[in-house]
Amino acid sequence: MATSNDYSGVDLTIAPEARAVLEKVTTATLTTILLKKGLRNVWLRGTRPLRAGQPRLVGRAFTLRFVPAREDLATPESWSSPISTRAAIEAMPEGCIAVVDAMGVADAGIFGDILCARMAKRGVAGLVTDGVVRDLAGVLGSGLPVWCSGAAAPPSVAGLTFVAWQQPIACGGVAVFPGDVIVVDDDGAVLIPANLLDEVLVAAPEQERLEAWIMGEVEQGASLPGLYPPNADNKARYEASKKNTR
Template identity: 40%
Template sequence: MTGLKPETREKLKTVSVATLSTALFKRGLRNQTIQDVRPLNPNLGNMVGEAFTLRYIPAREDLNPITVFQDRSHPQRKAVEDCPPGAVFVIDSRKDPRAASAGSILVSRLMVRGVAGVVTDGGFRDSPEIAKLKIPAYHNRPSAPTNLTYHQAIDINVPIGCGDVPVFPGDVIVGDGEAVIVIPAAIADEIADEAVEMTAFEDFVTEEVLKGRSILGLYPATDPQTKVDFEAWRKAKNR
């Protein structure tokens, strides 16, 4: 995966999912925030990378005994070894956290291999240990049973649904301290540029509000003086 420009990645590390969702909404994209996932450690900074996916289906017991893990080509194990450095591993667990999508050993392997983060709309086991790792991880809730209990890994790097959002391989995934959003790859550069501009303005607005200024005419900037003040602020802050 080489489609994400380094400069775009760096810009996306500086903006919030909330700001990105507004930029996408302006383009008619309303369903890009993955539902019901939260970070195990919200203090790691933004997760940014291209999507590499794993899809689960409901487990069929005769095809999904614990012995399947002896197969080196088992889709879950293979996906962990194939997910490219800098990518985000996105798992479709059918919004079902009854059984774990992965545990601390597999997430540790992803971290060591340089993967940018991992997201599941199911759950992780060993979540206290995962929370201590230096890799962003997002899930629905902790889940102790092995994934084989209810899930059968079936496809690697195919279009999936994760938390009610379509995710295509190569889409740009951004996670912050509260949420995860999916940016179509074709518009990632322009979304990043717009989000950086929006963030600068919102930082200015926040400073003004904390000084006691009314939001009327300020946010949105319907008062011409707001634009004058913002440009002066940008110059002073080198933004």
């Protein structure tokens, strides 16, 4: 069985300047930026906000992995094992986003109210999973922002076996490595590969400015052809508008 130490040295902090930039950028904009860099598969399927109006969050991924349930391993007794969701939560640093590979299983809740309350107490920024939670009212009451595919009453061991944390996982069909950057908002969760963070930080504010300018043109009655995306003439107009606002 895999251990929990493969990525124990990965830095899960984000510079305040980087966080400030990404907190102003929508996940929709991020997918456009990453598409331009050749990455098409960065939106984690099945990760919907559990509560309307949750804030946009930015954090490094702390990964957890489940595999299909096996009767000799997926038992209530396993919750006391050194390799358990309980132990993983105690290893989560403040500010991280827990990203959980639940294989899209929708009839076994990976975390309930007590585990979510403990994560909130430890300062974990949020929980993202392609699975479901249980004890819905309690999870909502814990104050932990959650993105998932829904809720179910049975516990995780009814359909899943927990095997590891801080290893590469597949969540919502996306490869997630410990330390990758996760941004979540009303449109779900988007992954920024850790090695592309600096490039995204440069491109994201410019993309937001461009789209805001295009929206302004649309509100004034401009037609879309040649505007979105902008042709050479409109690019020149946009660049001129930036100079006029400096």
